[in-house]
Amino acid sequence: MAAEYYCADSENGHHIDDPSEDALFDLISELNDVDNTFVVIQPDQDDPAWFASVAVLDEGGYETVRRDTARREHEVTTDTSIGRIAGDLIIWLAARDFPGQPTRQTSPF
Numbered sequence: 001m002a003a004e005y006y007c008a009d010s011e012n013g014h015h016i017d018d019p020s021e022d023a024l025f026d027l028i029s030e031l032n033d034v035d036n037t038f039v040v041i042q043p044d045q046d047d048p049a050w051f052a053s054v055a056v057l058d059e060g061g062y063e064t065v066r067r068d069t070a071r072r073e074h075e076v077t078t079d080t081s082i083g084r085i086a087g088d089l090i091i092w093l094a095a096r097d098f099p100g101q102p103t104r105q106t107s108p109f
Contacts, residue, residue: 003044006093012036017044024086031056041089043096050096052089066092 003017008027012035016023019041027039033056042051050068057063061080066073066089079085 005043006041006096007044008039008041010036010039014039021086021090024089025082028054028062028082028085031062033058041093052092054085054089064089068096070097 005018008014008016008019008024010027010030012030014027014030016027019027024039024041030036031039031054038053038055040051040053042048049070050066050073052064052066055063055065057078061078062082062085064077064079064085066075068074
């Protein structure tokens, strides 16, 4: 069964459809600087309009990249707190557009 919204794939082949904040925390916790250096989260489709990735830094900590071409967003941050990274990613992912889902409308109030 394909992901309804997005999937996460780590360098070591670990794949999770529609990962929760806890699942993202676990994937990031498993990263190392030898053979599992990154995880990518993106829609399960060809040529996705957005993605996020987390990679281990040589000097310690993690680099997070968030890119959404439809919204012209590109942000790169570094952090050492896996909990904060996973939480920030879940919030960012919740604001993405998903094919087949209603478009979010903001209220002027």
